[in-house]
Amino acid sequence: MNSELPLVSIVVPTFGRPKLLIRAINSILNQTYTNLEIIVVDDNNPNSPERKETQLLLEEYLEDPRIRYTQMAKNSGGAIARNKGVEVSNGCLVCFLDDDDEFLPNKLELQVKKFIESEDKLAVVGGFANILDENSKIKRVEKNQLKGSVFKNQLETNVCTTSIAMISKAIFLEAGGFSNVPSSQEHTLFIKIFAINPLYDYVEAPVVNIYHHDGARISTGTRKAEGAILLYEYVQSFYKQLTAEEIKRINSAHYINIIRAYMSIEKGRAEAFKYLSKLAHSKKYLDKEVFKYLLLVILGIKRIEKLKSYI
Template sequence: MNKKLVSVVIPSFNRFDSLLNAIDSVLNQTYDNFEIIIVNDGSTDQRYYEIAFPKNVTKIDLIENQTKKNGFGPGSIRNYGINVANGHYIAFLDDDDFWMEDKLSIQINKMLEKDIPFSATEGYFGNGAYNSTLDYELYNSEKFYKKIKKKYKGTNLFKNNFPETWDYEFIKIHNCIVLSSVIVEKNLMDKLGGFRGIPVSGYRNIVGPNEDWDCWLGLLRLTNLIYIDKPLFYYDGDHGNGRSYI
């Protein structure tokens, strides 16, 4: 089967060591047709400029820190990567997170099987860099399960297990989609116009949905999402001791 190109978009600011771990988790994928696009949001760590990245990594250096300059969240930073992406698919990865080696293969195969162009997965939650020798809580099914179950109380959308197909009505109630798990066909992101700029002060004070949630809702007006309940990413709750790009 001819594997379609996946463009992996990673925004980063002053978390170089974490970024290298994230890149390694992509380079170790069993799915081998991908490009990595790093959007460096004006980092002051000189290693971003002095150390060479692998040949299939494209780095965009924003001269000025755009998140601080514009007051928007990281969605606008990801848009730089989406705009130069060559892939049929866009996959998102935060620079402090980590992928399991079969993430792309399992996820894209499921998208093709179900003929759904938007997908997300279960993951692991921990604090600090991923360590394969440690046991971690599942992100949705353990760490945040009680919170999620409470959100859907009184609806018929969530029983004891997550449904396989998620639609607009399901995600409108609560954002169960973790950004580092998402793969979506690029034509849908182009149709949507990418992430909208929502002021950081707004979404951090829970005034309306944050940029990720807003984007997922926009995509779910165009299609459904296929959810894979196997953990295929690791989420670092400590955020690599740097800027959180959630």
């Protein structure tokens, strides 16, 4: 990459959380790297209270020429909103920030430096993430320390998450952006990106605060499970490039992902058990991993979480 400091576009989709959005924007404005633009994509429905409140809160911020505000014609979901933000952006590097998370002050500086100094033409630069609870206390630091050619790794598990990544805009566009699928949008995106250019690196420091809610959440919707199955079907389209051992490992990872997705919804136990059977069959014996998910299917997420609290 050219050694001149590139313009970085940060796309912030927002839906239903106008007050948290301000925290996210402030975390970008407080970056040590200043050649940036912010594109806020308002995915609230027109005439909704959230749309009106978002407009009102953004009034003073829009005096800053680095901040632009675009509205979706209707609530379209995060994938389409993020794609819209990239479409109107001017930078050659793109970041995404969920409206309830926040960048740490040197995120952009560290990642741009990695892009510029790398001898490879990187597709994505990642980093670590602080995972915080509802009281803003750090529960853990998420570290994925893979680098280099990571396409096969991405087929198995997600190498990077949306709010962590800095992405080459050209490759993002060539990959077609986010797919409008029920769930697993970011996992699918990075498969598409790394299929074009598999080169990934990361900075060895937390670059974002990601806020998680405590406790297990059980949903009546099936979108998470539907998305997990679609992701697995998409991954299988690359199996001709893989060895039998790689396919076996990737199958196991996706069986587990689908089990967890079904166990997060009401009345999902029967479907989860089907994929548990596939997992056990692929292993050919009852190892620790199979036993772990057998307990999950039998007891359920809420009971497992309760048991953990006693340990």
